[in-house]
Amino acid sequence: MPLHPHYHGFYLASLQARILAVLRKFADRYYRMTFYRRSVSILLVLFMVNLTVAAQVVEEEFTSLLAIPRSYRDIELGMNPEMVKSLLKEDGWFDYRGDADLSLLERPRAAVIETKGSLFIARGYFQFEEDELISIVLELDERNIDWFTLFTTLEDRYGTPTDMNPEKAWWEDENTRLALERPLTVKYLDLGVFDAAVAEQTNRAAWRAEERAKFLDEF
Secondary structure, three states: OOOOHHHHHHHHHHHHHHHHHHHHHHHHHHHHHHHHHHHHHHHHHHHHHHHHHHHHHHHHHHHHOOOOOOEEOOEEOOOOHHHHHHHHHHOOOEEOOOHHHEEEOOOOOEEEEEEEEOOOEEEEEEEEEOOEEEEEEEEEOOOOOOHHHHHHHHHHHHOOOOEEOOOEEEEEOOOEEEEEEOOOEEEEEEHHHHHHHHHHHHHHHHHHHHHHHHHHHOO
């Protein structure tokens, strides 16, 4: 039975209203999902950009750091005593006066050049093993320079210390260690040769303790 025209119009209007409500709901949900996706996409892009920039900054900072030095001024680890003496005589930061400042250590094949410094350097020690410079030790004058200023300078140049404690901080790679010790001493060490020398010294200390015990047994 056909609907009365009045009811037919009401039915069509109701159906249209429902369809429009569904379409509005769908459109609103689609808009929200699209907005959310766009927002997430924008956030992800910004995150990736920031991550890339941060990585570039870290890389630039890392590449801008200097390598751990194996020399002070022109005096370099691995040099023989004659080369070091010649350079000390020409260097105004040191008051080197020749072989009188060369001392032999108790270990065989070991020697050290000790010399006064000037202005910022109080004394310098240059230790050799088998005619090869293995360490440079600089005792600095606390009246003219302080520990914190020197530490800050080294950190700016070589980055965060490899390790540190209340007594010292040091930077190192596989070959060299640069140490800043309190009260105010800078050390350059050839790790390979120096570690071998320390091991030899430890063995000699053990041998000396054994010989001392034998000597005391004689009484």
